[in-house]
Amino acid sequence: MKSNKKIKLFLVDDDAVFLKSLEIEFLEHADFDIETFSTGELCIENLSHNPDVIILDFHLDGINKTAMNGIETLDKIKAYDQDTSVIMLSSQDKIEVAISCMHHKAFDYIVKSETAFIRLQKTISTIFGYKKMEKELKWYMERM
Structure with a gap:
C-alpha cells in the first residue's frame, strides 16, 4: 500500500541562510513538497495547506522582535490541528527548553548542529512509522 503523495513539509525559521540551506538539504535528499516561512505568523496563516510535518525554530524574533516565538507558534498549530507533527529546532542546547517544547506537544526537539x-x-x-502503526491499530480496533 504505497502512496505517491509527497510529504508536505513546512520549514519555519527567521534565519534566512539556515532556512534556505535546510530547504536545499531536504530537496536534495528526498522528494518533499516544501513551503518555507520566516515567521510563525506566516506559518499559521498557511496551515490550511495541511502540512504533514512542521520544522519550527524555537526563536523567531530575528526579523521582528515582537514576532510570535516558537512556543506560541507551536500552541497555535496544535490548536488548529493537534495531529500535525511539529519538530522544534534551536541553537539552544538546554534541557529546560527541550522540556518546554515537549510539554507544548512538540514531537521532538533537535539542536542545530x-x-x-x-x-x-x-x-x-x-513520525511516519508511528502514523502507520496508529492507522493499523485503529483498523484492528474497529474490527473488534
Missing part, C-alpha cells in the same frame, strides 16, 4: 539534518530525517521517518 552539524548532525541536525540527519536527526531531522530520522525523526520524520519515525
Whole structure:
C-alpha cells in the first residue's frame, strides 16, 4: 500500500541562510513538497495547506522582535490541528527548553548542529512509522 503523495513539509525559521540551506538539504535528499516561512505568523496563516510535518525554530524574533516565538507558534498549530507533527529546532542546547517544547506537544526537539539534518530525517521517518502503526491499530480496533 504505497502512496505517491509527497510529504508536505513546512520549514519555519527567521534565519534566512539556515532556512534556505535546510530547504536545499531536504530537496536534495528526498522528494518533499516544501513551503518555507520566516515567521510563525506566516506559518499559521498557511496551515490550511495541511502540512504533514512542521520544522519550527524555537526563536523567531530575528526579523521582528515582537514576532510570535516558537512556543506560541507551536500552541497555535496544535490548536488548529493537534495531529500535525511539529519538530522544534534551536541553537539552544538546554534541557529546560527541550522540556518546554515537549510539554507544548512538540514531537521532538533537535539542536542545530552539524548532525541536525540527519536527526531531522530520522525523526520524520519515525513520525511516519508511528502514523502507520496508529492507522493499523485503529483498523484492528474497529474490527473488534
